[in-house]
Amino acid sequence: xxxxxxxxxxxxxxxxxxxxxxxxxxxxxxxxxxxxxxxxxxxxxxxxxxxxxxxxxxxxxxxxxxxxxxxxxxxxxxxxxxxxxxxxxxxxxxxxxxxxxxxxxxxxxxxxxxxxxxxxxxxxxxxxxxxxxxxxxxxxxxxxxxxxxxxxxxxxxxxxxxxxxxxxxxxxxxxxxxxxxxxxxxxxxxxxxxxxxxxxxxxxxxxxxxxxxxxxxxxxxxxxxxxxxxxxxxxxxxxxxxxxxxxxxxxxxxxxxxxxxxxxxxxxxxxxxxxxxxxxxxxxxxxxxxxxxxxxxxxxxxxxxxxxxxxxxxxxxxxxxxxxxxxxxxxxxxxxxxxxxxxxxxxxxxxxxxxxxxxxxxx
Amino acid sequence: xxxxxxxxxxxxxxxxxxxxxxxxxxxxxxxxxxxxxxxxxxxxxxxxxxxxxxxxxxxxxxxxxxxxxxxxxxxxxxxxxxxxxxxxxxxxxxxxxxxxxxxxxxxxxxxxxxxxxxxxxxxxxxxxxxxxxxxxxxxxxxxxxxxxxxxxxxxxxxxxxxxxxxxxxxxxxxxxxxxxxxxxxxxxxxxxxxxxxxxxxxxxxxxxxxxxxxxxxxxxxxxxxxxxxxxxxxxxxxxxxxxxxxxxxxxxxxxxxxxxxxxxxxxxxxxxxxxxxxxxxxxxxxxxxxxxxxxxxxxxxxxxxxxxxxxxxxxxxxxxxxxxxxxxxxxxxxxxxxxxxxxxxxxxxxxxxxxxxxxxxxx
Numbered sequence: 032x033x034x035x036x037x038x039x040x041x042x043x044x045x046x047x048x049x050x051x052x053x054x055x056x057x058x059x060x061x062x063x064x065x066x067x068x069x070x071x072x073x074x075x076x077x078x079x080x081x082x083x084x085x086x087x088x089x090x091x092x093x094x095x096x097x098x099x100x101x102x103x104x105x106x107x108x109x110x111x112x113x114x115x116x117x118x119x120x121x122x123x124x125x126x127x128x129x130x131x132x133x134x135x136x137x138x139x140x141x142x143x144x145x146x147x148x149x150x151x152x153x154x155x156x157x158x159x160x161x162x163x164x165x166x167x168x169x170x171x172x173x174x175x176x177x178x179x180x181x182x183x184x185x186x187x188x189x190x191x192x193x194x195x196x197x198x199x200x201x202x203x204x205x206x207x208x209x210x211x212x213x214x215x216x217x218x219x220x221x222x223x224x225x226x227x228x229x230x231x232x233x234x235x236x237x238x239x240x241x242x243x244x245x246x247x248x249x250x251x252x253x254x255x256x257x258x259x260x261x262x263x264x265x266x267x268x269x270x271x272x273x274x275x276x277x278x279x280x281x282x283x284x285x286x287x288x289x290x291x292x293x294x295x296x297x298x299x300x301x302x303x304x305x306x307x308x309x310x311x312x313x314x315x316x317x318x319x320x321x322x323x324x325x326x327x328x329x330x331x332x333x334x335x336x337x338x339x340x341x342x343x344x345x346x347x348x349x350x351x352x353x354x355x356x357x358x359x360x361x362x363x364x365x366x367x368x369x370x371x372x373x374x375x376x377x378x379x380x381x382x383x384x385x386x387x388x389x390x391x392x393x394x
Numbered sequence: 395x396x397x398x399x400x401x402x403x404x405x406x407x408x409x410x411x412x413x414x415x416x417x418x419x420x421x422x423x424x425x426x427x428x429x430x431x432x433x434x435x436x437x438x439x440x441x442x443x444x445x446x447x448x449x450x451x452x453x454x455x456x457x458x459x460x461x462x463x464x465x466x467x468x469x470x471x472x473x474x475x476x477x478x479x480x481x482x483x484x485x486x487x488x489x490x491x492x493x494x495x496x497x498x499x500x501x502x503x504x505x506x507x508x509x510x511x512x513x514x515x516x517x518x519x520x521x522x523x524x525x526x527x528x529x530x531x532x533x534x535x536x537x538x539x540x541x542x543x544x545x546x547x548x549x550x551x552x553x554x555x556x557x558x559x560x561x562x563x564x565x566x567x568x569x570x571x572x573x574x575x576x577x578x579x580x581x582x583x584x585x586x587x588x589x590x591x592x593x594x595x596x597x598x599x600x601x602x603x604x605x606x607x608x609x610x611x612x613x614x615x616x617x618x619x620x621x622x623x624x625x626x627x628x629x630x631x632x633x634x635x636x637x638x639x640x641x642x643x644x645x646x647x648x649x650x651x652x653x654x655x656x657x658x659x660x661x662x663x664x665x666x667x668x669x670x671x672x673x674x675x676x677x678x679x680x681x682x683x684x685x686x687x688x689x690x691x692x693x694x695x696x697x698x699x700x701x702x703x704x705x706x707x708x709x710x711x712x713x714x715x716x717x718x719x720x721x722x723x724x725x726x727x728x729x730x731x732x733x734x735x736x737x738x739x740x741x742x743x744x745x746x747x748x749x750x751x752x753x754x755x756x757x
Contacts, residue, residue, distance in 0.1 A: 116556075157463075186557070186562075187557075187558075188551045188555075188556065188557035188559075188562055188566065189553035189555075189556045190554065190555050190556070190570070191483075191553065191556075192551075192552075192553050193551065193552045193553070193554075194549070194550075194551035194552070195550075196551075199549075199551055202573055203551065203570055203573050203574070204555060205573075206569040206570055206572065206573040207553070207566055207569055207570060209569065210565055210566050210568075210569040211566070215445060387723075
């Protein structure tokens with residue numbers, strides 16, 4: 032499937048939704064791909080089932096605090112450099128690139144890389160959403176090593192990280208990314224086609240495009256966009272969703288620390304929603320509580336959307352006074368196994384609450 | 395020249411002297427080489443003039459805060475791993491290793507690497523003393539690139555840093571070393587034999603051995619060790635030295651910050667030495683002032699020695715109440731050019747005072 036400009040607009044919206052607040056402003060990523068299209072380059076999205084077992088896929092991404100990207104807009108060559116550097120290290124050319132996460136800008140970085148290098152992009156990712164740490168990948172959960180990985184900056188400086196522990200990879204590469212100014216570009220989890228089919232969350236980019244299109248169509252047809260979106264989910268791996276709160280942002284705390292965007296959003300209920308919702312953020316929305324009671328918890332999606340337009344709002348764009356609706360969505364089963372929860376379940380973020388599926392939490 | 399146990403003992407003393415307070419406790423480095431000798435391995439020191447122009451030299455070292463080493467003693471395999479990793483990156487085997495600095499533990503790390511790999515060690519280094527930053531190398535001053543460089547830890551994790559700017563190399567690799575626990579092992583400034591002859595400070599390891607032997611002989615013969623040492627210098631590239639102060643350590647401030655050992659030593663004058671000497675430290679002794687007047691300044695050596703035994707004292711071993719004698723020594727001319735002072739002169743350490751050769755400063 033060759034993506035066009037309309038697909039990119041829809042993808043930006045859907046990726047912001049699946050990014051559950053994180054992954055960076057999708058607008059910047061979209062602009063980067065638009066430039067490729069305007070140069071006549073092709074963005075070719077392919078289904079993971081079309082991969083041959085011995086294809087060789089090198090995922091690419093941005094790493095760092097999304098808040099930094101607004102000030103340090105990438106050219107698109109940074110992640111290309113990371114992929115080329117990793118090819119050199121491995122002595123093997125990539126046949127495809129792929130996202131490591133579907134959230135925000137990281138759904139589009141591989142599109143830029145694929146367009147510039149003439150590589151198809153696999154319609155899948157390793158997070159099924161966005162997560163703040165590089166070890167939080169279904170790739171790693173199911174045995175694909177993250178290293179060797181490459182971290183590059185806009186000046187062509189790079190570091191090749193080698194370790195057998197994906198948490199150490201995250202720790203060391205984050206140190207490099209911080210010293211590169213808080214945002215850097217990476218290639219990691221190089222793997223064969225068989226491993227993609229075994230370990231990736233499939234068809235998340237095309238799902239993001241469908242979500243964006245659905246919200247656009249609903250708006251054009253004066254339908255309720257939240258209803259439209261909830262109607263789409265049962266047909267996907269993200270089969271369950273519901274609105275868990277709506278209100279006005281009463282308080283927004285935010286800081287960039289240790290290379291992450293940390294914060295808390297507090298939302299005063301409006302209409303039938305009473306009480307105060309608190310959402311804790313580490314790049315992404317991790318847990319939503321109302322008056323201390325859990326209403327949704329990582330890895331399930333917690334999406335803050337504009338109550339009027341249903342536009343998903345990334346954490347760096349949350350502002351005092353916004354009217355927002357919060358939707359929670361179940362993640363695919365590959366992300367809910369004990370092995371997966373050991374890598375990106377609540378305890379991995381220092382949360383004391385156990386994981387309870389959104390389907391099983393009281394509304 | 396095959397080094398024996400006595401050479402190592404002398405080297406540890408001389409390297410602590412040339413290290414001008416920094417480079418780590420030489421005792422730990424000496425023990426690492428002693429283990430090699432006890433296993434029957436050879437430590438073969440060769441003169442830089444014996445190198446063929448197309449020999450291939452990979453320097454090895456420890457990087458990090460010397461204060462950390464006391465708690466995290468290296469096995470000796472860490473730097474071997476860094477060298478092997480750099481060989482892989484470059485697709486070329488080293489014919490020799492070499493120190494990047496002659497101070498403290500970094501005069502001995504290459505001896506361990508050479509012994510374990512059966513490589514001769516070049517009797518030269520890139521600092522002619524110890525410095526806190528990796529760009530502060532005569533190698534780099536005279537055009538040898540520091541990258542690609544490898545940083546490894548005791549677990550076999552590594553990062554290959556690539557940049558054309560040696561200051562960026564320092565900045566990024568320091569970030570990795572800090573996240574590796576404050577001490578890591580490196581291979582960098584890989585170069586051919588011709589470049590060693592052109593850019594290195596020659597014969598600094600054998601000089602350190604001579605200094606150690608001289609101090610030992612003086613003690614055995616009940617001679618004044620300071621006089622003996624000052625008598626040796628005119629015959630070397632470090633041709634001038636004098637005692638600039640003696641007294642009792644009145645106050646010692648020290649902290650480990652950003653991967654460095656920072657501090658100030660204050661010394662109350664005794665005997666004919668009046669007033670208060672303050673020595674500023676960033677891993678090494680940088681500047682000595684008496685009542686605010688400069689008595690010696692980087693890159694010239696400022697060595698704090700035990701007043702009784704003339705044993706050089708590294709910064710982490712300075713203690714309140716010690717009786718110490720401070721000696722300043724001129725560095726080789728290759729380290730005093732405008733190009734060299736632009737990389738490791740006083741302004742590179744944030745000092746406002748200009749460089750004045752110790753020969754030209756008032757006593």
